[in-house]
Amino acid sequence: MTAFALEGVGLVRRYGGFTALDDVSLRLEPGEIRGLIGPNGAGKSTLMDTLCGRGGSTGGRVVLKGRDISGLSAEARRRAGLARSFQKTNIFPALTVKEQVALAARAAETDNTDEVLDALGLSHLARHRAADIAYGDQRRLDLALALVGRPSVLLLDEPAAGLSIKESIVLARLLKDLAGSWNVTVLLVEHDMEVIFTVSDRITVLNLGKVLAEGTREEIRANPEVVRAYLGSSVS
Template sequence: MLRVENIRKAFGGVVATNDLTMHFPKDSLTAVIGPNGAGKTTFFNQISGALRPDSGRILLEGKDIVGLPPTEIVRLGIGRAFQVSRLFKSMTVEESLRGALLSPLGKSLRMTGRFPLKETRDRAYEVMDQLGLTQSANIISGNLSHGDQKLLDMALALVLQPKVLLLDEPVAGMGPEEREQMIETVFALWKKGGLTLILIEHDMEIVFRISQHIYVLSYGRLLAQGTADEVRHNPQVIEAYLGTPKEEVA
């Protein structure tokens, strides 16, 4: 589904991603982890078109998307939810989702008209139902709880029916109950099928619980990859990121 080949991005003398090659099969759930500064967000920025790699290829279903505008990359099937939610904070949840649907079609003026496009309303409610936002349809987005704002940010990506969804720290800033609800929602969304999901996450309990495959970055390079058990017990990953459990310290 999605493959990156030897991508490199430098900012002056700092190499943020260094010769990265990764493969994300269709319908897979993959985590990308690593310490702060490892290059994770830069990696997402390159996939979504916010940054252009200095070299390398990013292939979506075999098509190289490097250099395409972010709007075109969205149309081809890559959606993204951000660590800090990017919302239309003066609009209701329903209006936000209808706006996201209509904007790529050049029909945003019809969004708040007396007779909104029926198909956009139906799709908006379909996604709200999926994410548990239906009861918040008429709430102004800026008045939502932190957890619901994160859900709406995800909904804005999902409403365009992406093939690949990038989730940047979906549980950041949440309390235990919100965090558990969010990860159950993410996992259920993936289990439904038809979506290749890639997440950046610092909560290792979540990463090890739901990920099929894990890539570990360190200083822009691929340090390790494998299943949860393989990564959890990898000496290089333990040293660079996970640390040694207290009970094992001599």
């Protein structure tokens, strides 16, 4: 039996008396792109935090390629091959594009800076300061930082935030190509349904800290509970 790329089993996260994640489980097949959707405050970012070891957990297990990593720090999980990007950009404006990627490579104890710059189409901007490049390039730089060291699993929290629909689709296609050629498994949070339906193999819907549904895009689109809680009239 082959191991799942990433498993979260019975994850619980509480903030004081508030339960932000309530017994959430998910299993990602190697190489799949999983869309993670749900209303604001559903717990999507909290789930990513919990999977990657930020802010602690109040229950459950995280298993990476068959290995229980629940006891590892975020840094150790990163070195084990679990990377993430953040909802807000994570870049240092004063550093050059290449310096930032090199810094991330050092932290991940690898050196594939040039490969990553090339894969994200950023080589020609290597010597530019991050503050001076276009916003769309900054978003690709964010992705580059997460891809350093060729992680086996990538958690992406709204990587296309602030981009136009057209730019978002271009970024999503790039992501899909990379996931295929580098064999990366991706968990993708994204509010735009066109982007989610374009790239996701399967979709998980969170609502009020629980998994409301999981399935193919057709199943998710046709699920009345999902439509009621989230999709509303945004898909036809």
